[in-house]
Amino acid sequence: MAESRHPYAARTAVIATMHRKEEAVAPALMSTLGLIVTSAPGLDTDQLGTFSGEIPRDGAMLDVALRKARLGMSAAGVPLGLASEGSFGPHPAIPYIPAGMELLVFVNEERGIVVAESLITEKTNYDHLVISPGEASDAFLQKIGFPTHGLIVRPNEGEVASALAKGIVDPDRLRRAIETAAAASSDGRARMETDMRAHFNPTRMRSLAILAERLAQRLARQCPACGAPGFGRTGSRAGLLCETCGTPTELVVAEILGCPACDYTEERLRGDGLQRAPAQHCPLCNP
The missing domain is CATH 3.90.950 (Maf protein)
Structure with a gap:
């Protein structure tokens, strides 16, 4: 606690x-x-x-x-x-x-x-499958974790809301939803997609x-200046120098930490200890 x-x-x-x-x-x-x-x-x-x-x-x-x-x-x-x-x-x-x-x-x-x-x-598990009634879908259902993960079914073409079913976790309801959505779709197919709710x-x-x-x-983490909670990373400063020629690169030099309540900020060098950028990241050595 x-x-x-x-x-x-x-x-x-x-x-x-x-x-x-x-x-x-x-x-x-x-x-x-x-x-x-x-x-x-x-x-x-x-x-x-x-x-x-x-x-x-x-x-x-x-x-x-x-x-x-x-x-x-x-x-x-x-x-x-x-x-x-x-x-x-x-x-x-x-x-x-x-x-x-x-x-x-x-x-x-x-x-x-x-x-x-x-x-x-x-x-x-974000994914979808376009399917016709009666078409096998076992591999897709196993991949996305059905029935512990829910599905949404809609017409593949046409008005989404005309035959939209959400929160499907039952195989019989899934079959009926596919049939209903396919019948409402101009191409006779349904679109199954993962329910991301x-x-x-x-x-x-x-x-x-x-x-x-x-x-x-x-x-x-409270702000060193005003004590407000929420002190942390608010941005970064790029420009880590190339190890070969010293040209600034797009790699981060330091993180910028700030307070959500006052103007106090500070910089901290990148945490991995990298002090020079590999030449592959240099705009001159690797244009």
């Missing part, structure tokens, strides 16, 4: 979710800070966007997460709030493999503090738990 002197010990924060994300997020914040995390019953976060696409997400992940957090805070009547957003697709550095991008934000309206942590993970996706729940631990550790 965190020491009682931490500013968030025994305080309550609400996480804005319809998908039981508190199960993944609450333990780390309680064990590290003593912060109690609860959900706001009846909150409709789908109004800000859905994974299945019938309601598009309007804005960048951070903007939507902040709107979601404040929606929960308003509903619960508390000044501390949390929210997460996820995005899934090709890995930003290795485009031929899928990846998940998770963002978790903490908002303290009392002090005007926003702290955000993110995670890019290759541990995701947290309560239907244990793999995503594990990623959120890892991210919650990262946020908890960040909030445990």
Whole structure:
């Protein structure tokens, strides 16, 4: 248990979710800070966007997460709030493999503090399969972890909402959903895709738990100048010099750490001890 002197010990924060994300997020914040995390019953976060696409997400992940957090805070009547957003697709550095991008934000309206942590993970079951009724799909279902991981089924072509089924974890319901979606599709086929909502996706729940631990550790660090919780990495400075010719490269020299409440910042040299950039990263030695 965190020491009682931490500013968030025994305080309550609400996480804005319809998908039981508190199960993944609450333990780390309680064990590290003593912060109690609860959900706001009846909150409709789908109004800000859905994974299945019938309601598009309007804005960048951070903007939507902040709107979601404040929606929960308003509903619960508390000044501390949390929210997460996820995005899934090709890995930003290795485009031929899928990846998940998770963002978790903490908002303290009392002090005007926003702290955000993110995670890019290759541990995701994000995938889809276009299929006709009766066509074999055992390999795909095994790969994505069905039925412990849920599925979404929709028409492959045409209006998404015309035959959209979510949270499918039963083989009979899956068969019926494929038949219904295929009948509504202009090409006679259905699209099965992984349900990325947290309560239907244990793999995503594990990623959120890892991210919650990262946020908890960040909030445990208080600013050397003003004492506000949340001191941590806010950026980086590139320009590590080439080991051969001394030309600045795009590799990071130092991390920039900052406070969410005041202007205090400091730099720390990269943690791996690398002092010169390999020539392969140099714009002159390896143009």
